[in-house]
Amino acid sequence: MGEATIRDVARRAQVSVASVSRALNGLENVSERTRAKVADAVRDLGYVPHAGARSLSLARSNAIGVVLPDLYGEFFSEIVRGMDREASRTGYLLLLSNMHGRKEQAVTALHAMRGRVDGLIVMAPHLSEAELGQALPAGFPVVLINTRSEENGRPAIHLDNAVGVSAVVEHLAAMGRTRLVHIAGPAGNLDAQERAEAFRRSCAEHGVDCEVVQGDFTEESGSAAIDALLSSGRDFDAVFAANDNMALGALQVLRAAGKRVPEDVAVAGFDDIPLAKLVGLTTVRVNIAELGQRALERLLGILADGGGEGEEMHAPELVVRATSEAAR
Amino acid sequence: MGEATIRDVARRAQVSVASVSRALNGLENVSERTRAKVADAVRDLGYVPHAGARSLSLARSNAIGVVLPDLYGEFFSEIVRGMDREASRTGYLLLLSNMHGRKEQAVTALHAMRGRVDGLIVMAPHLSEAELGQALPAGFPVVLINTRSEENGRPAIHLDNAVGVSAVVEHLAAMGRTRLVHIAGPAGNLDAQERAEAFRRSCAEHGVDCEVVQGDFTEESGSAAIDALLSSGRDFDAVFAANDNMALGALQVLRAAGKRVPEDVAVAGFDDIPLAKLVGLTTVRVNIAELGQRALERLLGILADGGGEGEEMHAPELVVRATSEAAR
DNA sequence: ACGCATCATGTAACCGGTTACATTAACCAC
DNA sequence: GTGGTTAATGTAACCGGTTACATGATGCGT
Numbered sequence: 252m253g254e255a256t257i258r259d260v261a262r263r264a265q266v267s268v269a270s271v272s273r274a275l276n277g278l279e280n281v282s283e284r285t286r287a288k289v290a291d292a293v294r295d296l297g298y299v300p301h302a303g304a305r306s307l308s309l310a311r312s313n314a315i316g317v318v319l320p321d322l323y324g325e326f327f328s329e330i331v332r333g334m335d336r337e338a339s340r341t342g343y344l345l346l347l348s349n350m351h352g353r354k355e356q357a358v359t360a361l362h363a364m365r366g367r368v369d370g371l372i373v374m375a376p377h378l379s380e381a382e383l384g385q386a387l388p389a390g391f392p393v394v395l396i397n398t399r400s401e402e403n404g405r406p407a408i409h410l411d412n413a414v415g416v417s418a419v420v421e422h423l424a425a426m427g428r429t430r431l432v433h434i435a436g437p438a439g440n441l442d443a444q445e446r447a448e449a450f451r452r453s454c455a456e457h458g459v460d461c462e463v464v465q466g467d468f469t470e471e472s473g474s475a476a477i478d479a480l481l482s483s484g485r486d487f488d489a490v491f492a493a494n495d496n497m498a499l500g501a502l503q504v505l506r507a508a509g510k511r512v513p514e515d516v517a518v519a520g521f522d523d524i525p526l527a528k529l530v531g532l533t534t535v536r537v538n539i540a541e542l543g544q545r546a547l548e549r550l551l552g553i554l555a556d557g558g559g560e561g562e563e564m565h566a567p568e569l570v571v572r573a574t575s576e577a578a579r
Numbered sequence: 580m581g582e583a584t585i586r587d588v589a590r591r592a593q594v595s596v597a598s599v600s601r602a603l604n605g606l607e608n609v610s611e612r613t614r615a616k617v618a619d620a621v622r623d624l625g626y627v628p629h630a631g632a633r634s635l636s637l638a639r640s641n642a643i644g645v646v647l648p649d650l651y652g653e654f655f656s657e658i659v660r661g662m663d664r665e666a667s668r669t670g671y672l673l674l675l676s677n678m679h680g681r682k683e684q685a686v687t688a689l690h691a692m693r694g695r696v697d698g699l700i701v702m703a704p705h706l707s708e709a710e711l712g713q714a715l716p717a718g719f720p721v722v723l724i725n726t727r728s729e730e731n732g733r734p735a736i737h738l739d740n741a742v743g744v745s746a747v748v749e750h751l752a753a754m755g756r757t758r759l760v761h762i763a764g765p766a767g768n769l770d771a772q773e774r775a776e777a778f779r780r781s782c783a784e785h786g787v788d789c790e791v792v793q794g795d796f797t798e799e800s801g802s803a804a805i806d807a808l809l810s811s812g813r814d815f816d817a818v819f820a821a822n823d824n825m826a827l828g829a830l831q832v833l834r835a836a837g838k839r840v841p842e843d844v845a846v847a848g849f850d851d852i853p854l855a856k857l858v859g860l861t862t863v864r865v866n867i868a869e870l871g872q873r874a875l876e877r878l879l880g881i882l883a884d885g886g887g888e889g890e891e892m893h894a895p896e897l898v899v900r901a902t903s904e905a906a907r
Numbered sequence: 908a909c910g911c912a913t914c915a916t917g918t919a920a921c922c923g924g925t926t927a928c929a930t931t932a933a934c935c936a937c
Numbered sequence: 938g939t940g941g942t943t944a945a946t947g948t949a950a951c952c953g954g955t956t957a958c959a960t961g962a963t964g965c966g967t
Binding site for chain 2: 254299301305306307312313314327328329344347348349351363364365366367388529
């Protein structure tokens, strides 16, 4: 990039570096004559200010660090797109760092951000609060996404699983379904836990029978779960899987077993992956881009006025499609 | 982040800043005793080096700037994933900047990178070489992706659209299709232009009828295009969309209109997004992640030995699936 | 004991910006 | 003309690291 420095510009314009700096930053107290000389010199030399040096002396970088785990497919691009939307609107750059491996790598990633960014957005589903606390000194502006949050009061944004789940259960109940099955995600996963828990609560509220079987978010596990249920002779008229993948697996097994969907059994999932639309699967749409955008907005808010502790919930939205449209 | 500076560490460890710096950077000439004192002080203070200051004095940031246009769906996440793969392997960070709007915004985006990154990867399908040249002083390490390249010899990586398109047309012709429709991408987009151009050429070579209709890379535009075509009563036996998104949109409309795929109409796309495999869509596989990774490798190579001018083509690969498998 | 090489350490300049403060010039009122 | 005010400009310190060079201590050969 243009290697000219502000001192080169000053020399060529026959003024001091202070005047150049003032002229470039549009300060008031600069004469027209000086302003013009500086502008000429800048053009002649192709001068572009050195952002690194600038941020060192200003203690401000106009960049936001984003630390994400390995994310699959849509999720990554959508969340970054949302952040970028807000960032480019407000003139910030995004400094990206995926952390694949384990804890040390995460700490390294976070440390590498020091002195480069004004704030951080961190999504670290496999780090505990305590571990995060070590790597993130108190006082540094951070917004957490979907981290296991234990009351510590750091600003955070969470997906509101309960809202999504209860919308599905309410919908199924309204369609006359009375014996619901939930295929849960893997035991260690926070979202999976919250969804299963909310499912039980919602069923109780609507006075419908409920049962929870285990899955692990893969399509196969959804198939296997329903397979087992069918051969055990258990009766049910709706299946709600903790994600779309498992719902699709369930769908295939149900149809193979001669069940009509939605007439005999309604099916619903969670996430609204592109395939869900194609297949006509009722699901819960998570607006991932909006989540990312909101996280950045929140962080910028903190940078501006320092305020805003506590968690914020991001509500997903019920999308009713063919697999649940008919009443029983 | 830890606000302690290297001088704080030096004071607490009772040594000079130079010794601290040497100890932290693992230089040889530091006594064990000093090394230990520094390590203690660093731990006590929670010191993390200020990367901005470091890169200012080293004239090296360990960051790579990535400037991308608005990209749709998978493409963005895949290309960034590929770059990230290489970046985290080699200890680089990615500084991301999407440029949506017009030229000035692009120039601003590029200038914002000055003094923050060691090199740039730029994908600017809507900027001419000349425009780019102004914003990118010669001598700064850059790798261009899919830019309108006019012989200027900057290192670049291009997707070989012609190879992919001609493979599809040849395949469709071999399957007995004779009236092909191409749904093109947005007018300003280089890939879209190249694909449409190659389509016309390939059709002529294989002696089949061809028609090009306009789309904009979104699924909806694919649906709309075929919708319009069907209601105009035009006849065709194969649809080749400039990307998979539009092909999927077309697929839905065709089926909704009672056409059998592939018996009545064959369908093909471009990109091979994950959904394409699930749906059985014939397409051209672009290993996008590999493209991104390759771009970064190339850039790192340039940083290391300065060499490597010229363009490099990245050939995509035909993937035949159910939507085109049956001969007419 | 001396001279000399070797090694650890410290001092201060530098990277490229910003800005507090000092300086100078210009203008006005008296 | 003098003193005081205001506006434009310049000087130099500072942000937080790195590193060339100077300094001081230690060990060795003779």
